[in-house]
Each structure stands twice: as structure tokens, then as C-alpha cells.
Amino acid sequence: MRLTTKGRFAVTAMIDVALQGPAGPVNLGSISRRQRISLSHLEQLFAKLRRHDLVESTRGPGGGYSLSRRAADITIAHIIQAIDGDGQEKTVPRHPAVPGAVNRHATDELWASVSRRALEFLDTVTLQSLVDEQIARGVEVERDRSPRREPLPTTRVKPAPVNAPNSVFALGAMLAKRS
Secondary structure (H helix, E strand, O other): OOOOHHHHHHHHHHHHHHHHHHHOOEOHHHHHHHHOOOHHHHHHHHHHHHHOOOEEEEOOOOOEEEEOOOHHHOEHHHHHHHHHOOOOOOOOOOOOOOOOHHHHHHHHHHHHHHHHHHHHHHOOOEHHHHHHHHHHOOOOOOOOOOOOOOOOOOOOOOOOOOOOOOOHHHHHHHHHHHO
């Protein structure tokens, strides 16, 4: 498992989506502004997150990204694996004739073990737990993302009373009285 800057950015962006998401889809421009992550990086990250079914996209005005499942069902390991691959490190072929090859093999096993342990740990940390931490720290949630115009007040005008018959029979009765 590799812990990279892209993975860190992805976790940060996913926390942002989980925090802002209850109000509707979150667009990448607002994540970019709040988290100071370049928009082009976010586009690449969210393409991978969408392919791994961690987020879903909504097109059009008011569109953006939202979590495809509950934040409690997404672990940090899911996010890291979606961005950085399956975590299988490429090992350099060992050549026993090369001095120090045995020591290299020993360190490969050490780092593989560290990677497994890190992945096991990150699999116990949910996105929801990180969101709860942010809320406990007092992170402000942006509630109204787009300026919306208030509807114009409608005034009802009462129609003026009409002194006219409302049926043919009433018209006939009115004409009969006049004659």
C-alpha cells in the first residue's frame, strides 16, 4: 500500500463531500476552493472514485458529486485503494549473485508487512468517523451553496362584484322583470 499525496487529497475531498452532501450534490469547484486542491487533480481523483463506486455524479445546474453509499460504509482503505491501486507493490527481482540481495529480500518483507498493517488499520477507519471528528472540531458546513432568488410575492386582487346573471335561467328571469 502506498500513502501518496493523491490519496491524501482524495480522503480530504471525500470528507468535504460527506460534510456538504446532505444539502445536495457538491461541485468540484467548491471543493477546490475550500480545500485548496487544484480542479484538474480533483477531476482525476473523482473519476477514479466514481469507477470504484464511492461517489456518484449528477449533471446539470446544481449538479456535482455525492456519496454513492453511507459514509459509515466507506473506509479510508477503500478510498486509498481506489486512488493508488490495489496496494500490490512491484518488487524488484532478486538476484542471489548480487551482493546484498538477501538483505534486500528481508527489507521487502518488512515493507510488505508494514503495508498490510497500514491497510488493516485504514480499513477500520470510516469516512463517517472522520466527518464526526471535523464536526466536533467546529468545521463550518456551507449550507447555501448558490445564491437563489426569492420568489416574487403574489398579490391577490379581489374581482369586482358583477351585477350580471350567472345562468341562462337567471338572464331570462332578469329580462322578464324588465319587460
